[in-house]
Amino acid sequence: MEIPIIRDVLEESNLRAQENRALFDEHGVLVVNIMSSPGSGKTMLLQKTIPALKERGFSSAVIEGDITSTIDSERLQPLGIPVVQANTEPFGGDCHLGSHLVQAALKHLDLSAIDFLFIENIGNLVCPAEFYLGENRRVVVLSLPEGEDKPLKYPLMFRECDLCLLSKMDLAPHLEVDVELMKTNIRKTNGHIAVLPISAKTGEGLSEWIAWLLRARVGQS
Amino acid sequence: MHELYIAECIVKSVSKSLPQNLPTTSVTEVRVQVGQLDAVIPDTLIFVFDAIKRNSGLSNAKLNIDQIEVVCRCRGCSYEFGVELPLFLCPRCGGGDVEILRGRGIRLTGVTVQEAEEN
Numbered sequence: 001m002e003i004p005i006i007r008d009v010l011e012e013s014n015l016r017a018q019e020n021r022a023l024f025d026e027h028g029v030l031v032v033n034i035m036s037s038p039g040s041g042k043t044m045l046l047q048k049t050i051p052a053l054k055e056r057g058f059s060s061a062v063i064e065g066d067i068t069s070t071i072d073s074e075r076l077q078p079l080g081i082p083v084v085q086a087n088t089e090p091f092g093g094d095c096h097l098g099s100h101l102v103q104a105a106l107k108h109l110d111l112s113a114i115d116f117l118f119i120e121n122i123g124n125l126v127c128p129a130e131f132y133l134g135e136n137r138r139v140v141v142l143s144l145p146e147g148e149d150k151p152l153k154y155p156l157m158f159r160e161c162d163l164c165l166l167s168k169m170d171l172a173p174h175l176e177v178d179v180e181l182m183k184t185n186i187r188k189t190n191g192h193i194a195v196l197p198i199s200a201k202t203g204e205g206l207s208e209w210i211a212w213l214l215r216a217r218v219g220q221s
Numbered sequence: 222m223h224e225l226y227i228a229e230c231i232v233k234s235v236s237k238s239l240p241q242n243l244p245t246t247s248v249t250e251v252r253v254q255v256g257q258l259d260a261v262i263p264d265t266l267i268f269v270f271d272a273i274k275r276n277s278g279l280s281n282a283k284l285n286i287d288q289i290e291v292v293c294r295c296r297g298c299s300y301e302f303g304v305e306l307p308l309f310l311c312p313r314c315g316g317g318d319v320e321i322l323r324g325r326g327i328r329l330t331g332v333t334v335q336e337a338e339e340n
Contacts, residue, residue: 002333005238009230009253009327094226126260127223155307156258159321188308191317 013131016099020106020134027111030217031119033133035157036141037150038123041167043072044200045141046118050079052210058115058217063105065097065122072120084108088122096127099134116213125154129161137216142186143168144177151185158189163212169199224261227327228270231284232277234329243334245278250333252285256325257306263288281335291324 008014024031034042050060061082064073073085084105088094091101102119109117119135121128140161142150145168151158158164164186172179183195196212198205235251251270255261263286270284291304295311296318302311309319 001336002331003238003240004331005234005329007234007238007329009227009234009329012233013230092225094223096223096226098226130223130259152307154260155309156260156325159258159309187317188310190309191319 010131013099016103017132017134020099020102021136023106023111024117024134024136027114029111029114029117030137030213031117031133031135032137032139032213032216033119033121033128033135034139034141035121035125035128035161036123036143036167037125037146040123040141040143040146041200042120042123042141043075045165045167045198046076046120047079048200048203048206049118049209049213050076050081052206053116053213056210056214058214059113060116060118061109061114063097063102063109063117063119065101065120067093067095067122082109082114094127095122095124096131097121097133098131102133115217125150125157129154129157129159137162139163139165141165141167142182144171144175144179144182148178148182148185151182151189155189158186158193161190161193163194163196165205165209166195166197167200169197169204170202222265224266225269225273227261228266228273228284230327231270231329232273232279235279235282235332236277238329239332239334246281247334248279248282248332249335250285251279251282251329252287252331252333254287254289254328254330256289256323256327257291258321258325259327261286261327282332287330289324292322293319294322295319 036042053060064085068089070085073083076083086101086105138161140157186195196205267284274280293304294301295316297316298314300313
């Protein structure tokens with residue numbers, strides 16, 4: 001006997017994400033899910049972003065997603081902000097953060113004391129794009145050494161994000177990468193995505209990135 | 222690999238959808254639609270589904286995956302077109318402002334259960 005069913009397989013995951021979102025909205029926190037392949041510079045970006053926001057009077061917290069280790073959390077410790085490590089190893093080593101892990105991490109954060117919450121997702125250009133965590137904005141970091149073809153190979157990621165940060169711009173003179181082609185390929189997958197070249201090392205693009213975050217926060221209320 | 226997590230979600234969805242009088246062991250087939258954009262590898266999803274089904278009561282179930290091609294509509298000229306991944310560009314006007322109509326998301330569409338009299 002065939003029984004027809006129509007059910008979103010990810011409904012439980014999305015339900016928890018909606019619960020997360022309700023908490024964020026209640027506390028007026030802007031939540032940014034930062035995704036990329038491993039080694040694109042997500043943690044370094046946060047190391048520069050969080051002090052810049054602090055200078056402007058905004059406080060931040062971070063949920064650090066990794067399969068294993070606390071290396072990234074330790075890198076952020078000197079910033080003196082709340083950092084919660086979310087490892088997936090005890091849950092089968094998933095290569096993306098799930099909304100249930102974010103929900104568990106939120107128990108360790110005082111949302112009323114922060115303005116921005118950054119979720120540093122697990123380094124991977126495929127799986128994290130699939131799962132909504134309750135965030136307000138999605139950002140993909142694509143570093144120049146990764147090459148111009150990556151948006152075309154991982155279209156869902158670029159399709160799902162509001163902003164692409166082209167990172168490690170300081171390396172441009174040393175690489176044969178065609179930055180304009182990279183931007184064209186990004187826009188082929190998503191006509192609406194904003195693209196911002198940035199270098200956490202030299203500070204290029206940092207003020208524009210901060211301005212984007214502040215605009216997102218204004219747009220939220 | 223997100224297939225393991227998705228397989229676990231499929232198992233949960235089936236358990237929640239079955240009428241109460243039907244045991245999960247009566248399920249012989251689980252049908253899902255998977256959007257092409259979701260980057261799910263069907264063989265991998267079936268492999269992990271088979272690996273976890275024994276402990277979930279669905280030990281008699283075979284997973285049947287229907288892949289759904291990505292179809293978009295151009296917001297500029299309203300043209301509907303099948304997307305040749307990875308390009309989300311309207312083939313008629315060249316515009317990049319396109320909405321996805323189909324081909325994204327994972328949906329449970331039905332199960333087949335072995336009827337009691339057949340036992």
